[in-house]
Amino acid sequence: MTTTAPSPLLDIRGVQHSYGDVVALRDVSLSIADREFFALLGPSGCGKTTLLRSIAGFETPQAGSILLDGQDLTALPAHRRPVNMMFQSYALFPHMSVEKNVGYGLEAEGVGKAEIRRRVGETLEIVGLAAFAQRRPAKLSGGQRQRVALARAIIKRPRVLLLDEPLSALDRKVRAEMQLELKRMQHEAGMTFVVVTHDQEEAMSMADRVAVLNRGGIEQLDTPVGLYSRPATRFVASFIGTANLLDGFATGSSSSGSAVDVPGVALFPVSHGFAEREPVTLVARPEDVHIVAPDAAPITGTVIDTFFLGGSSTVSVEVPGLAKPISCTVHAANVAERGQRVGLNFDSSRVVVVANPVEAAVAA
Structure with missing residues (x-):
């Protein structure tokens, strides 16, 4: 008896994009599974952020398709995609408490107060900030503000959460702690995370699989152990470890x-x-x-x-x-x-x- 492999949650097929004469993405194809922690890793200008923005709907590829659960997202505007994106800048509302910041998106959508209260409570538990619900951002550490931004992103339960250099604003010690915390939160939220980073330590410590990009193309897609022990190209060998x-x-x-x-x-x-x-x-x-x-x-x-x-x-x-x-x-x-x-x-x-x-x- 043969079994059929499950379809990928996110399927990127032959995506290409340029800015004038600068090629940002060259025929990029990859698949991401449901509840996978996936990293796009590479140096500045390699195309990783362009790919993330294409998934989110902020960029429209000039060729190729992006499918989520088998549905082509290419023609869908960003606000209609079951995808959320957390940017480098947390952009928290300074005059609002933590719980108000986290529940703002649900309130804007007209969700009932009781439901907002329940979901905010659950989400703050996941990110470890239940005791800080009434504090304002100015009273939080950098790591705590990062958790608030993450809570605000996952409370809407997107099928895929996109994170653009999520730890870049943190100091080295807090960043190392948050690498482990992000992995834990991803498991508890039961969600697919796609993170963009230029920091190989972040990618290797958090991700289930990593796509190493260089000059707009994928050099290698593998597990962290595979990338380190079996590099496929000279670039990967020099970039990883x-x-x-x-x-x-x-x-x-x-x-x-x-x-x-x-x-x-x-x-x-x-x-x-x-x-x-x-x-x-x-x-x-x-x-x-x-x-x-x-x-x-x-x-x-x-x-x-x-x-x-x-x-x-x-x-x-x-x-x-x-x-x-x-x-x-x-x-x-x-x-x-x-x-x-x-x-x-x-x-x-x-x-x-x-x-x-x-x-x-x-x-x-």
Whole structure:
């Protein structure tokens, strides 16, 4: 017996949009499931906010379609879409109490007072502000004001809640706390969240899946673990976390003898599916590079810095032939000293090989 996969809640198909000669979105397609916490991640100008505004109805794509529950939203104005958007600026009414701010949208729609009171109470419980219902925004912290804005957005029970850089106005400590809180609130509200952020830590800690955008297109759509451990492109490898990127050429196309040749450095045995001499990049996370004795490794270098971080240390090793030092994460306080000569072993089962479009363009 075969089962049919459930239809996505939000289905974006071939969306394209430009501002004059500037292409903001290039044939973007992705699907988002019901009650999923989904993140659009990328640097400034990558198209993530344009995509969010297209879902909300504030931008009209020049091509493609956006479907919610199978209904094409493209022709619907923003106020008729079962979607709500929370902006970077919370825009709370300073003369109103928390409960009045949260219930304002329902009151404007003519919802009865008893129903407003009930739903405001439920929503303030979800965001942890029930005890602050009578306070005004000026008496709240930045994190609390952010919760009020979130409560005001979810009280109308949209099918999808869109959040544009929701934590950018908070300081680092409060932002870290709110990352966990947003995930909890999303579960309790039983709602689909789509968040735009340029902060990889936010996306990786909160989202079920992440779409990494670059220059208007999707570089990779995956889980946070997948993006970190199996980057599909050189851009994703460099943008997500810390990575050692060694540019070279694929060699030994057979599965038993494949390797990456980094000229002037070493030949690294690692499986890949690239053609002989195709430009590639070897991606090795710091925790997958191990410091050993100089005569027990394919490459050697000199320790130039050691940073003790508590439970681990980050060691930088300068290797002849490489423009940048190799970064290693070791679980010890004094594993290597500045000026010490060491060997480096790469965990071939964990390193990843991706195409190197920069080198390929130069070769062309």
